[in-house]
Amino acid sequence: MERTDNSMDQAQRTAEYKEYSPRESRLSEERYLLFLEDITAVFDGFKALDVEALGIEHNELRVIIGPNGAGKTTLCDVVSGKTRPTTGYVFYDGADITNQTEEEIALRGIGRKFQTPTVFDSLTTYENMELALPGHYRLWSNLFGSTTKDQEERILEILERVGLIDELHREAKYLSHGQRQWLAISTLILSDPKLLLVDEPAAGLTDAETALTAELLLELKDDHTLIVIEHDMDFVRQLDSFVTVLNEGAIMAEGMMRDVQQNEEVIEAYLGR
Amino acid sequence: MSRVTIFCLITLLSTFFSPGLAPPSSAQSNDEFIRAEVQKLAAESGAIRKAAVMTLAKSGDMRVEAILESFKLAELYLWNDVVVLCKEMLEDDDYNEFCRLSDALTGEPLLDASGKQYEIPIEELQEIAPSRAERKLTNSAKFLARLSSPDREIRMSGAKKCGDPPGIIESVSQLEAMSENDPVKKIRYIAKESLLLIRLNQTTLERDSEAHLGIVRELGKMKSMRGLPRLQETYDGLAQGFEIPVAAKDEATKTYKFAVDQINGYQSFVGGVGNVFRGLSLGSVLILMALGLAITFGLMRVINMAHGELMMIGAYATFEMQRLFGHSPDNPSDLYYVAALPVAFLSAAIVGYLIEILVVRHLYRRPLESLLATWGIGLILIQIVRIRYGDNIGVNAPTWARGGLEVMQDLIVPYSRCFIIVLCGLCVLLIYYLMNHTKLGLRMRATMQNREMANSVGVNTGRVDRYTFAFGSGIAGVAGCAWTLIGGVTPDMGQTNFIIDSFLVVVTGGVGELIGVICAGLGIGVLTKVIEPTTIGPFVVGAIWAKILLLIIIVGFIQFKPAGLFAPKGRLSDV
Amino acid sequence: MFRIGALKQVGDFLQDAGRSKQSSTVNRGISFFVPWVLFFVGLVVIPLLYYTGLITIGTVNMLGRYMAFAIVAVGLDLIWGYTGILSLCQAFFFSLGGYAMGMYLAHHGGPEGIIDANGWKIPACLYVVYPYKVGEAPADALVPWFWKPFYTLPVTTVLGLLVPGLAALAIGYFGFRSRVRGVYFAILTQAITVAGWLVFCMNNMKLCGTNGLTRFDRIAGFKLTNPSVKVSLYVITLLALVGVYLLCKHVVKSRVGRILIAIRDDEPTLRFSGYKPYIYKLFAFCLAGMIAGLGGMLYAPQMGIFTPTNMEASASILVVVWVAVGGRGALSGAILGALAVNLLYNFFTSEKNLWLLTWKAEYWQFVLGGLFIGVVLLFPGGLIDLWRRLVGTQDNDITTYT
Ligand SMILES: Nc1ncnc2c1ncn2[C@@H]1O[C@H](COP(=O)(O)OP(=O)(O)OP(=O)(O)O)[C@@H](O)[C@H]1O
Numbered sequence A: 001m002e003r004t005d006n007s008m009d010q011a012q013r014t015a016e017y018k019e020y021s022p023r024e025s026r027l028s029e030e031r032y033l034l035f036l037e038d039i040t041a042v043f044d045g046f047k048a049l050d051v052e053a054l055g056i057e058h059n060e061l062r063v064i065i066g067p068n069g070a071g072k073t074t075l076c077d078v079v080s081g082k083t084r085p086t087t088g089y090v091f092y093d094g095a096d097i098t099n100q101t102e103e104e105i106a107l108r109g110i111g112r113k114f115q116t117p118t119v120f121d122s123l124t125t126y127e128n129m130e131l132a133l134p135g136h137y138r139l140w141s142n143l144f145g146s147t148t149k150d151q152e153e154r155i156l157e158i159l160e161r162v163g164l165i166d167e168l169h170r171e172a173k174y175l176s177h178g179q180r181q182w183l184a185i186s187t188l189i190l191s192d193p194k195l196l197l198v199d200e201p202a203a204g205l206t207d208a209e210t211a212l213t214a215e216l217l218l219e220l221k222d223d224h225t226l227i228v229i230e231h232d233m234d235f236v237r238q239l240d241s242f243v244t245v246l247n248e249g250a251i252m253a254e255g256m257m258r259d260v261q262q263n264e265e266v267i268e269a270y271l272g273r
Numbered sequence B: 001m002s003r004v005t006i007f008c009l010i011t012l013l014s015t016f017f018s019p020g021l022a023p024p025s026s027a028q029s030n031d032e033f034i035r036a037e038v039q040k041l042a043a044e045s046g047a048i049r050k051a052a053v054m055t056l057a058k059s060g061d062m063r064v065e066a067i068l069e070s071f072k073l074a075e076l077y078l079w080n081d082v083v084v085l086c087k088e089m090l091e092d093d094d095y096n097e098f099c100r101l102s103d104a105l106t107g108e109p110l111l112d113a114s115g116k117q118y119e120i121p122i123e124e125l126q127e128i129a130p131s132r133a134e135r136k137l138t139n140s141a142k143f144l145a146r147l148s149s150p151d152r153e154i155r156m157s158g159a160k161k162c163g164d165p166p167g168i169i170e171s172v173s174q175l176e177a178m179s180e181n182d183p184v185k186k187i188r189y190i191a192k193e194s195l196l197l198i199r200l201n202q203t204t205l206e207r208d209s210e211a212h213l214g215i216v217r218e219l220g221k222m223k224s225m226r227g228l229p230r231l232q233e234t235y236d237g238l239a240q241g242f243e244i245p246v247a248a249k250d251e252a253t254k255t256y257k258f259a260v261d262q263i264n265g266y267q268s269f270v271g272g273v274g275n276v277f278r279g280l281s282l283g284s285v286l287i288l289m290a291l292g293l294a295i296t297f298g299l300m301r302v303i304n305m306a307h308g309e310l311m312m313i314g315a316y317a318t319f320e321m322q323r324l325f326g327h328s329p330d331n332p333s334d335l336y337y338v339a340a341l342p343v344a345f346l347s348a349a350i351v352g353y354l355i356e357i358l359v360v361r362h363l364y365r366r367p368l369e370s371l372l373a374t375w376g377i378g379l380i381l382i383q384i385v386r387i388r389y390g391d392n393i394g395v396n397a398p399t400w401a402r403g404g405l406e407v408m409q410d411l412i413v414p415y416s417r418c419f420i421i422v423l424c425g426l427c428v429l430l431i432y433y434l435m436n437h438t439k440l441g442l443r444m445r446a447t448m449q450n451r452e453m454a455n456s457v458g459v460n461t462g463r464v465d466r467y468t469f470a471f472g473s474g475i476a477g478v479a480g481c482a483w484t485l486i487g488g489v490t491p492d493m494g495q496t497n498f499i500i501d502s503f504l505v506v507v508t509g510g511v512g513e514l515i516g517v518i519c520a521g522l523g524i525g526v527l528t529k530v531i532e533p534t535t536i537g538p539f540v541v542g543a544i545w546a547k548i549l550l551l552i553i554i555v556g557f558i559q560f561k562p563a564g565l566f567a568p569k570g571r572l573s574d575v
Numbered sequence C: 001m002f003r004i005g006a007l008k009q010v011g012d013f014l015q016d017a018g019r020s021k022q023s024s025t026v027n028r029g030i031s032f033f034v035p036w037v038l039f040f041v042g043l044v045v046i047p048l049l050y051y052t053g054l055i056t057i058g059t060v061n062m063l064g065r066y067m068a069f070a071i072v073a074v075g076l077d078l079i080w081g082y083t084g085i086l087s088l089c090q091a092f093f094f095s096l097g098g099y100a101m102g103m104y105l106a107h108h109g110g111p112e113g114i115i116d117a118n119g120w121k122i123p124a125c126l127y128v129v130y131p132y133k134v135g136e137a138p139a140d141a142l143v144p145w146f147w148k149p150f151y152t153l154p155v156t157t158v159l160g161l162l163v164p165g166l167a168a169l170a171i172g173y174f175g176f177r178s179r180v181r182g183v184y185f186a187i188l189t190q191a192i193t194v195a196g197w198l199v200f201c202m203n204n205m206k207l208c209g210t211n212g213l214t215r216f217d218r219i220a221g222f223k224l225t226n227p228s229v230k231v232s233l234y235v236i237t238l239l240a241l242v243g244v245y246l247l248c249k250h251v252v253k254s255r256v257g258r259i260l261i262a263i264r265d266d267e268p269t270l271r272f273s274g275y276k277p278y279i280y281k282l283f284a285f286c287l288a289g290m291i292a293g294l295g296g297m298l299y300a301p302q303m304g305i306f307t308p309t310n311m312e313a314s315a316s317i318l319v320v321v322w323v324a325v326g327g328r329g330a331l332s333g334a335i336l337g338a339l340a341v342n343l344l345y346n347f348f349t350s351e352k353n354l355w356l357l358t359w360k361a362e363y364w365q366f367v368l369g370g371l372f373i374g375v376v377l378l379f380p381g382g383l384i385d386l387w388r389r390l391v392g393t394q395d396n397d398i399t400t401y402t
C-alpha cells in the first residue's frame, strides 16, 4: 500500500507496524494493547475494511476519521466481535480475540459506544447506569446483590457531570437524542473498560457539550486506552491526538491532525469534499 | 364340429396368435360354437363338463367369463333341454318359487310370445350343479378367459391372476404366447412373470435343481415383486438349514440370495423414489404455503397465523365448486376443478385483503402481536366454517387426477401429485416474475428494503402491502385447492397440519430469498416422507416420530444457520 | 483513574435520589394492590362464602383450577412480559407437571388393580394402553419404569418441577445458544408443543394415550372427592400462587429483572456490556417452565383427570392471551388476566337464551378470537393498563410494554 510521508512520527510507526506481527512474536510483545493484522471484512463481495496493520498502544487516544462509509464503524464491529473479519487477526492484550463472542470480548475490558446511542428504553436513566456497573455479570450476584453506596455515589457523580441528574428516574425512551448520547457515554465511562471504542460521541451535541465530551475523554486517557471516531474536526483538534485516516476501508494516512490536514490525498478524499 | 377339430383349432389359435388379437372368424359361427359348449356344461359326465369349461375359457369370447361365473354360482339351469340363466328368483304369495329366465350366452331376457320374460316354476327347471372340483376349475378358467380379452386392463389382470398361487397350469401355453407377442409391454412382462411363477411351482430343488434355479435367476433379473415372497420363503428355509436333499445346496442358497437381494434392492430403490416423489408433492404444498408467509414476513414483519385458515378457505372453495358443478365420483364433471383454482385463489385473497385492512395493517413490525391477533382471526374463521359445514367434507378429485403413470416397472407416480408439483412450479415462476419483472414487484422490493424511503419516493406502501398480503393469501388458497387432491379437508386443517410446518419451512429457508423457501420446502417435504417409512430394527418410524425427528434436525440446523439457508443481507437485517 | 471533581451538590443529589426512591415505594399503584386484594378475597371471602353455603364446592374447585392457570400465567409474564421472549410451550411444561402428578394419582387410584410380576399395581388407566380390560392383564404386563419414581408424593413433587425445568433448559439452551429470537423462537416452541402433544397421544408411549390419566382417588391418603380435601387443595394452590408471585416479584425487582428488560429492549447491545444474555434468558425460561410445571401439578388433582388436550397448540397460545388480557409486564396483570379470561370462558361456554339468539357453547371461539384481536389492537396494556389510564395513577411496579 502506498503511503505518503507526513511526518517522521508516522513513517516510523508505520514501519514498525509492518515489521511487527503478533503471531510471529508469539504474543510476547507488550507494546500494543490492540493490534489488527491483515484484517479484511467483505460483505457480499464489497470490501468494507482492508487494514494491513493497525496498532493501538497502551493508554493511547487514537482518533479515526474518514468519509462516510470509510469503514470506521466496521472497524469497531470487528474489534468488538459484532462482525467476524473475513480474514486476519485481532490481538488484544496479548490474546487472539478474533473469534470470540461479544460477551467474551466485553469481559476482557473492551467497552463500546455505538454510533447511534443505544440505551435500554424501558429502563430509567439510573437503572441504565446500574446495569453498566462493572463486575456484576454473574446471575447469582444480580439475583441477590444490590448496588452499594459507593457505586450509587459514582453513578450520581457521573450523571451530575453530564447533566442527566434531573432525568434520574425517567425512562430512557423519553430522553432526547443528546441526552441519550450522554447516557451512552456515561454508561461507557461507568463500566470502566480498559479499551473504549467511542463511535461519534459528539454527534448531535452543542459546541459546549462537545467540549465537555473532549474533556471527559482526555481525562480518561490517563489510565485507559481509547479509540475515538469522529467527523467533527473541531472536536478532533481538541483531542489533539494521533489520527488514523480511513478511506474505502483502508488506512490512507496516519499522523497528528495538523500533518494529516496537509495531506493532499486526504484533503481530496475527505476534507475537501 | 367334432371335439378334436375344436381342440386343434384352439391350440392353434393360442399358440400362433396373440389371443387378444384373434378375431372370431365370424360372429355367427362363434356364437354357435359357444352355445354348443355351454350346452355341454349340462352334460352328465364330469369329464365332458370340465372339458367344456376349458374350451369355453380358451374361446377368447368376452361373454364367457360371465357364463362361467354363473356356472360356478349354479345359476344355470336346464329348461326344455336348453341351458338357460336364472339370476332372479320370485316368490308368489303361496311361497311358490319362479325363475326369470335369460339367455345363457347374452344374458338378455328370454321372451315368450307375448313379449314377456319367461317366469318358470322352479320345479320345471333342472339344476346344473357343478362339483367342487369343477367350481375350482371354473375359477381358474375365468382368469384364463380374461387372457383372451381385447381390453388391456382385463388381459393384464388375467395374466396376473394366472400366475398367482397356486398358478393355473392350463394357462402356460397362452402365457407363453402372450409374453412374446402381446402388444403391451407391461402385459408381456406380467405374462412372463406369471409363467415363471407357475414353472417355479412345478419344478423343485430336489428333482430338477438346474431348471429351478434358472427360473429363480430369471425372476431375480426381472426384479419380480410377486416372486419375492416365495423366493424369500424358500430362501429363509434354506438359510435356516432345512434338510433339503439338494446336491449343491450352497449353490442353491447363493442363487436364491442373489435373486432376493436383486429384487429387494430394486424394490427399495423404487420405494425410495416413490417416497421422494410423495415428499416432493408435500413439499410443493408447503412451499405454496410458505411463500405467502415469507413474503408477508419479509415485507411487513408480521406473522400471519391465519395463513393455514386461508388454505382451508381455498379447500372449501374447491368443495363449493364441486357442489356447484355437481361433481361426484359417479357423475364426474371435471371442469369444476378448472373453475375451483381461480375461485380458491380469489376467495382466499379476498379474505386475506380483509384481514390486512382490518387487523394486520396496524401491526407492522410487531411480529409477536401480529401472531396473536391473526391466531384469533384463525379461530374465528375455523368456527365459522365449522358451523357452516360441520367437521368433515369430501372433495372428490377430478377423473384426470386419479390413477397414475407407471414411469418404471413398479414405480407409479400419481397424476394428482404430478399436478401439484407442476402447479407449485408455475406459482413459483409467477411469483418470481411478479417480483422481478413488474412494477408491483419493484415497489414491493423497495418497500421491503426501506419502507420510509419507498414512501418518500412516492410508492404507496399501504397499497403494496395490501396487494402483497392478498396475493400471498391467494397462493395459500391455491395450496388448499391443490391439497384436496391428495388429502382430507377439515375446518382446522390449517392449524393442525400446515401452519407450523410451513413456518418451519420459512425458518429453515430464511426470509431472504424465494429460493430459500423452495429448498427448505422440498427438503422438509422429502425428509418427512423418507423418514416416515424408515424402519429402525423392528420399529417403523411413523408419522409422529418423523415429525419429531425433523424438528430435531431443524433445531440442529438452526444452530449452524440461525437466519436460515438464505439469510437476508445487510446490516439492518436483525429482526 | 477517572475522577470527577467532588461536587458539593452531590450530597444533595444523593438525598434527592433517596427521596425519589422512597417515594417510588410509597406510591403504590393498582398492580401492587391487585394481588393482595385477590389474596384476601381468595383466602378469606371465598371460604367464607362456601362455609355459609353461598357458593358450592364446585365453584371453589373451579377457582382453584383457575388459580393453577394463574400460576402458569405469572411464569409466562416473566419470560414474555419482562424478557420479551414469546414462549408457546408453557402448556407443554404445564402438562409435564400435570402428568407427573397425574401418574402419582393414578398409582394410588381406583379400582382394585392387577399386580404385575414385579409386585407393582398397574394403574387402571394403563390398561387402555395394554389394551386389556380391568382384570385381564396377563402376566407379562409390567408397570413401565418411568412410572415408578412417581409413586411417592415428595419425589413426584420434585420431579414435577425438575422435569419441566430440564425440558426448558434443553429447549432454551439450543434456542438461545443459536440466538433464535422473536417469532422464530415462538414458532419453534410451538412446534415443540405440538410434537410433545403427538407423543403423549400415542398409545404405545404407555402414557395412556388420548384418554389421559384417569381414575384418581387419593392424594397423600385423602380422598379427592371429599369437600374439605378440595378446599385444602384450593388453599394450597392459592398459597402457591402467592409464593410464585413473590418469587417472581423478587426476580423482577432485582438487577436480574432489569437485565431481563434490557434483553427485551435491546439484546445485542447488552452483550457489549459484558452480560451473557442467554444465561439470563435461560434462567427466566427455566423458572417459567418450572412454575408452569407447578401449576400443572396443582391442576391435576383438582381436575380429577389429566389428558393431552392440556398441551394442544391452542392451549399454549391461550396462556399468552391470559397474560395479554391482564397486562403483560405486570405480574399482577397475569394473575388478573388468567382469572378474568377463565371466568369469561366459564360464562360463555354455557348455553344461554339471549334476546334474539341462543348462545351456544361453540360460540366461545368467537369471543376468544375477538379477545386475541382486541387485546392486541385496542388494549395492548391489558386490564391493568386500562385501569391505570382510567384512574390516572403512576405506577412504578409496571414495566410498560411497547
Ligand atoms: N453488515 C453489513 N452488511 C453489508 N454491508 C455492510 C455491513 N456493515 C458495513 N457495511 C458496509 O461497509 C461500509 C462501511 O460502513 P461503515 O459503517 O463502517 O462506515 P463508516 O465509516 O462508519 O461511515 P459513517 O461515517 O457514515 O458512520 C458501508 O458501505 C456499509 O454499507
Ligand SMILES: [Mg+2]
Residues within 6 Å of the ligand: A072, A073, A074, A115
Ligand atoms: Mg459509522
